[in-house]
Amino acid sequence: MGTSRMFRIFVVLGSAFMILLIIIYWDDVSASHLYLHTPVSPGPRVPHPPPQPQPHTSRTPSFLSDIDAFVNQFLEPGTGEPTDTVPPDTSNQSEKAEERYVPRREWKIHLTPVAAELRERQEQRRRILRELCANDSMVFPGKNRSFDDIPNKELDHLIVDDRHGIIYCYVPKVACTNWKRIMIVLSESLLQDGVPQRDPLAIPRDLVHNSSMHFTFNKFWKRYAKFARHLMKVKLKKYTKFLFVRDPFVRLISAYRNKFEMRNEDFYRRFAQVMLRRYANQPTPPASVDKAFAQGIQPSFSHFIQYLxxxxTEKDMAFNEHWRQVYRLCHPCQIQYDFVGHLETAEEDAEHLLRLLRVDNVVDFPSSHRNLTASSWEADWFSTVPVETRRKLYKLYEPDFRLFGYDRPDSILNE
Incomplete structure (x- = not known):
């Protein structure tokens, strides 16, 4: 056997041994165990064949199969000789799945830079966050605590995609349904006939909001145990982190319209009945949302503000996520976000972000044709709310206004 051939074999075996050590060290952390070192902006990737659905068996790792897969990528079948590429094994794929599967497109070569206006917009938004979090000009609960001091249950809005090195903090009523769809597509966590779902709009809404579809920070404890916080910090440092926000008062109007002007049994029983008893002189409100709507009984927007x-209110339970402040959902003073999108500039921001993440060739942000709650409607919605109550509400949400660069709504606070 020649010296060159022996050297190649030693390289392959040595590399396989290192992979084995890594696998043992991370104690079978599933699909994430080799994504830990994914760069923030991953480079071009070669299209891969679709993953095969795994049977629900014991989670005991197969170290030998992992090593074999690693070694085989260097060997040409039938020769035992090293080679640069290996044709994907499609012997276990059905013909239909093979026909439906569309490999990832080649990475785009962007010949034109991102518009200076968009870059400046992001820098300004990040600068506002940095400055307000660093000085004492504004104080709010939890501002000065460390990341380690944030309870695990308060990290449930941070969705992690290890495949592309992305962390998304979702804010309800800020296009989070479509952004969750994109995270599902990118993470390839939803298979259809053994093929990853590529169309965000084809993912049903109830599945989008199913917690089992997303790997969030508050699930790290179950998977990583005592290494959880350390790995969170590693990923926060290495991954691209983003969130989308909107005018806080307009978000409240949107939440009220969606949860109390429409028939929602869960929200009626958990919140509307409480508002009706406390503020609407309804000691025994209707037992169901259908009966309430039939009788024309529902909490007003003014009742909703009183409830907030x-x-x-918070002695009974923490604010629901649909009206909880963004600073409590996403912890912008503990997490240095790389991208802050606004719903008011959603299309431009989404295009910019997907390009920054280098996934604009993989997925597009779905266009929304639904009527959006407009900021110009604020005066109409708050017309039944006393001015003093409006000012108290502003103090409750002032950190969100200032942290994310929204002007104080003087038109409805100074009447």
Whole structure:
């Protein structure tokens, strides 16, 4: 056997041994165990064949199969000789799945730079966050705590995609349904006939909001145990982190319209009945949302604002995520976000972000044709709310206004 052939074999075996050590060290951390070192902006990737659905068996790792897969990528079948590429094994794929599967497109070569206006917009938004978090000009609960001090249950809005090195903090009522769809497509966590789902709009809404579809920070404890916080910090440092926000008062109007002007049994029982009893002189409100709507009984927007300002509200439970402040959902003073999108500039921001993530050739942000709650409607919605109550509400959401660069709504606070 020649010296060159022996050297190649030693290289392959040595590399396989290192892979084995890595696998053992991370104690079978599933699909994420080799994505830990994914760069923030991954480079071009070669299209891969679709992953095969795995049977629900014991989670005991097969170290030998992992090593064999690693070694085989260097060997040409039937020769035992090293080679640069190996044709994908499609022997276990059905012909239909093979026909439906569309390999990832080649990475785009962007010949034109991102517009200076968009880059400056992001720099300004990040600068505002940095400055307000660094000085004492504004104080709010939890501002000065460390990341380690954030309870695990408060990290459930941070969705992680290890495949592309992305962390998304979702904010309800800020296009989060479509951004969750994109995260599912990118992470390839949803298979259809053994093929990853590529169309975001084909993912049903109820599945989009199913927690099992997303790997969030608050799930790290179950997977990584005592290494959880350390790995969170590693990923926060290495991955691209983003969130989308909107005018805080307009978000509240949108939440009220969606949860209380439409028939929603869960929200009626959990929140509307409480508002009706406390503020609408309805000691025994209808038992169901259908009966309430039939009788024309529902909490007003003014009742909703009273509920938010009532000290008793959070004694019972924390604010629901649909009206909880963004600073409490996404912790912008503990997490240095790389991208801050605004719903008011959603299309431009989405295009910019997907290009920054180098996934604009993999997925497009779905266009929304639904009527959006407009900021110009604020005066109409708050017309039944006393001015003093409006000012108290602003103090409750002032950190969100200032952190994310929204002007103080003087037109409805100074009447």
């Amino acid at each position: 300002l009532d000290p008793e």
